[in-house]
Amino acid sequence: MAGGSDNPGNRTVVVSAPGKVLLAGGYIVLDRKHTGLVFGLSARIHVLAQEIHTSAGVHLREIVVQSPQFLNATWKYGYHLAENGGGIKVTQLQSGTPVDQNHFVETTLSYVLSYISQVDKTRAAHGFEPASLLVLADNDYYSKPKEPTTTTTTTSSSNQTSPHPRFLHFGTTLRDAHKTGLGSSAAIVTALTASLLAHYLPPHLFDLSTPAGRRALHNLAQVAHCAAQGKVGSGFDVASAVYGSSVYRRFSPALLAALPGPGEDGFAEKLVGLVDGEGWDCEVRKEGVGLPEGVAVRMCDVDCGTQTVSMVKKVHAWREGNAEVAAGVYEQLQGKVDELTEVLGEGRVGEIGRVMKPFRELMRTMGRECGAPIEPDSQEEMLDALEGVEGVLGSVVPGAGGYDAAAVVMRDDEETEKRVKAFLREWSKEHEIQVRLMGVRGETEGARMEDPSEFKLWTQ
Ligand SMILES: Nc1ncnc2c1ncn2[C@@H]1O[C@H](COP(=O)(O)OP(=O)(O)O)[C@@H](O)[C@H]1O
Numbered sequence: 001m002a003g004g005s006d007n008p009g010n011r012t013v014v015v016s017a018p019g020k021v022l023l024a025g026g027y028i029v030l031d032r033k034h035t036g037l038v039f040g041l042s043a044r045i046h047v048l049a050q051e052i053h054t055s056a057g058v059h060l061r062e063i064v065v066q067s068p069q070f071l072n073a074t075w076k077y078g079y080h081l082a083e084n085g086g087g088i089k090v091t092q093l094q095s096g097t098p099v100d101q102n103h104f105v106e107t108t109l110s111y112v113l114s115y116i117s118q119v120d121k122t123r124a125a126h127g128f129e130p131a132s133l134l135v136l137a138d139n140d141y142y143s144k145p146k147e148p149t150t151t152t153t154t155t156s157s158s159n160q161t162s163p164h165p166r167f168l169h170f171g172t173t174l175r176d177a178h179k180t181g182l183g184s185s186a187a188i189v190t191a192l193t194a195s196l197l198a199h200y201l202p203p204h205l206f207d208l209s210t211p212a213g214r215r216a217l218h219n220l221a222q223v224a225h226c227a228a229q230g231k232v233g234s235g236f237d238v239a240s241a242v243y244g245s246s247v248y249r250r251f252s253p254a255l256l257a258a259l260p261g262p263g264e265d266g267f268a269e270k271l272v273g274l275v276d277g278e279g280w281d282c283e284v285r286k287e288g289v290g291l292p293e294g295v296a297v298r299m300c301d302v303d304c305g306t307q308t309v310s311m312v313k314k315v316h317a318w319r320e321g322n323a324e325v326a327a328g329v330y331e332q333l334q335g336k337v338d339e340l341t342e343v344l345g346e347g348r349v350g351e352i353g354r355v356m357k358p359f360r361e362l363m364r365t366m367g368r369e370c371g372a373p374i375e376p377d378s379q380e381e382m383l384d385a386l387e388g389v390e391g392v393l394g395s396v397v398p399g400a401g402g403y404d405a406a407a408v409v410m411r412d413d414e415e416t417e418k419r420v421k422a423f424l425r426e427w428s429k430e431h432e433i434q435v436r437l438m439g440v441r442g443e444t445e446g447a448r449m450e451d452p453s454e455f456k457l458w459t460q
């Protein structure tokens with residue numbers, strides 16, 4: 001994607017990226033030998049990027065990021081070119097009420113602005129004009145507030161006066177919001193990265209509709225997401241945010257090891273070398289990945305949380321101590337990932353249960369062996385009963401498992417939905433927990449440009 005340009009761009013753009021559900025392949029996908037089957041979700045995070053118009057004579061140099069669905073969620077950043085090719089250093093500006101840091105946003109800004117300053121040399125001369133970035137997350141990313149609030153922190157209040165606002169105000173700070181586990185950080189890092197690239201770069205240097213554009217977005221978002229997370233996950237969540245549903249083989253973690261941090265000597269050049277270079281070795285296969293006609297992947301919010309990191313540690317410790325047994329289990333799990341991909345992709349509806357049931361069993365066995373609640377008893381009991389509901393074809397505790405959301409593969413018709421909802425209502429009552437069928441469903445499309453005119457409420 002590298003080149004030069006005289007066109008500063010600064011277009012008003014909206015980019016959205018989907019959430020994820022790793023239907024099969026949790027844990028094994030951390031190893032490049034294996035793959036995972038991931039679906040994008042209909043719940044998206046949108047980022048609207050636009051210029052900030054300053055009055056004549058005012059020289060504002062800041063990028064403002066706002067999440068109008070949360071309290072105290074305006075982050076202002078200053079930025080400057082670091083010495084010795086260190087890229088763009090970003091610093092949060094504080095004025096008035098102290099605001100929590102947003103590490104994912106801040107890190108993404110420093111990586112993406114550094115990338116842009118290196119691929120578009122005209123930026124070195126005129127720098128970055130101030131910009132406003134608005135983050136709008138579909139409501140399913142967070143559990144709804146008990147009493148939907150009608151207050152809003154922005155002037156775009158008409159969004160909130162409707163009884164079913166497209167973007168609900170959650171009435172809390174982002175820190176106190178209850179996430180439903182759909183992969184908000186990967187979706188926001190991806191949408192933010194794409195919106196900055198599309199806003200500041202002319203189309204011949206970044207075009208999301210081309211394979212080169214998607215590749216640059218993917219690699220840059222992976223690097224920024226890993227840096228913000230402080231750990232190198234498999235990256236299946238960023239891959240599905242960019243490409244949508246796919247069979248994913250991770251990149252080698254060593255790729256990131258040689259990259260200096262923002263501000264360090266030579267950072268910008270090395271970053272572009274890594275993002276646009278030939279070294280990236282992850283594989284994203286979309287062919288043959290899909291769902292049969294009339295079948296949907298739906299999510300149940302279980303209203304509990306799980307510590308993925310500690311579960312991964314337990315699985316890895318078990319694997320180290322039991323190499324041979326673990327290799328056998330990993331192979332069997334891989335077999336199920338492949339089989340499920342085929343059965344779903346080829347529309348073999350009648351075989352879904354036959355593949356998913358033993359997959360759950362294998363995940364439970366691995367959990368028992370290593371002492372991690374991958375499919376805890378409470379989930380096992382609920383999913384077994386749920387699978388008895390007419391129209392439900394299979395179910396799984398996706399990703400790392402635990403007490404988070406459950407995924408259901410079911411017939412996509414109103415009657416089945418009614419039966420599943422009724423079942424979950426009863427189950428919640430009997431077991432004094434809160435389980436509900438979310439509106440969100442598996443979707444194949446990845447990051448996409450949206451029509452800014454649909455976001456008129458929010459444009460300046
Ligand atoms: N609507 C939002 N606006 C701004 N930042 C967000 C938003 N949603 C998520 N984030 C960022 O993503 C982080 C959540 O990441 P993480 O805990 O990894 O959750 P997840 O499992 O959903 O990816 C938040 O701390 C924040 O930095």
Ligand SMILES: C[C@@](O)(CCOP(=O)(O)OP(=O)(O)O)CC(=O)O
Nearest residue numbers: 026027029233234235308399400401
């Ligand atoms: C264990 C894993 O393979 C899958 C985790 O999947 P989840 O969907 O549970 O992920 P989080 O939302 O980040 O907790 C780790 C990985 O692949 O990075």
